[in-house]
Amino acid sequence: MPGHRLHPGGPAIRSPNSRTSVPTAAEASAWAEVLVRRRLLHAAVPAPNGQWLVQSASEAPVRVLDGPAAVIDLAAQIQHHTRTTRNHAR
Structure with a gap:
């Protein structure tokens, strides 16, 4: 709304996609x-310590993610990038 300002300490507006639970290892694995x-990543492998090793292409460096939440965040980033790239191409 034009001219509408949020006041500090006022009610927070939650995103409709806000998670209410912590991502599980099974969700990250899926x-x-x-x-x-779908070839959006070359490899994604869980490590015994809960971290994930991911590689975007066969010759790309391996990245270390700090657990299931980081995998879910990466999936969201890839989805966002894919959707915005596809929409700009139309």
Whole structure:
């Protein structure tokens, strides 16, 4: 709304996509599998310590993600990039 200002300490507006739970290892694994199968990532492998090793292309460096939440964040970033790139191409 034009001219509308949020006051400090006022009610927070939540995103409709806000998570109410912590991502699980199973959820991260499912997303990683989809990203690799659709060739949006070259590899995504869980490490025994809960971290994830991901690689965007075969010759790209391996990145270390700090757990399931980081995998979900990466999936969201890839989805956003894919959607905005596709929309700009139309």
